[in-house]
Amino acid sequence: xxxxERIFQIEVMPKIKGFWCLFTVYAIYLTIVLAPFLIAIxxxxxxxxxxxxxxxxxxxxxxxxxxxxxLRVGSIPFVQRxxxxxxxxxVMMYVGKNICIEKLEE
Numbered sequence: 001x002x003x004x005e006r007i008f009q010i011e012v013m014p015k016i017k018g019f020w021c022l023f024t025v026y027a028i029y030l031t032i033v034l035a036p037f038l039i040a041i042x043x044x045x046x047x048x049x050x051x052x053x054x055x056x057x058x059x060x061x062x063x064x065x066x067x068x069x070x071l072r073v074g075s076i077p078f079v080q081r082x083x084x085x086x087x088x089x090x091v092m093m094y095v096g097k098n099i100c101i102e103k104l105e106e
Contacts, residue, residue: 011077013089014096021100029091032067036060074098 016022039060044053068087075094076085085093 010080013093016092016096016100018100021095024099025088025092025095028095029088032064032087032091036064 016025036057040053040057043056044050047053068090071094072081072085072090075090075097
């Protein structure tokens with residue numbers, strides 16, 4: 001087949017079933033989203049300088065962006081990486097493909 005004749009297929013996001021799988025999804029998501037804020041508040045209170053808290057916040061936002069990027073590369077197929085995904089969708093795809101793998105019944 002010629003490259004242009006291939007049918008573009010979108011891989012369906014795996015369904016997350018079970019309490020512990022959903023707990024894992026939301027734990028990873030909340031860690032990625034809330035950790036920069038909590039670390040910034042803690043460093044601001046500890047050092048008594050709002051600028052140090054702000055710099056820790058920026059640094060932690062950079063780190064959480066790198067983590068989301070690594071999760072995206074590790075879970076989303078190559079042909080679908082051009083599409084936009086939210087952070088929760090990336091985490092659900094990662095957990096569904098790598099952590100909570102359901103075996104197919106034969």
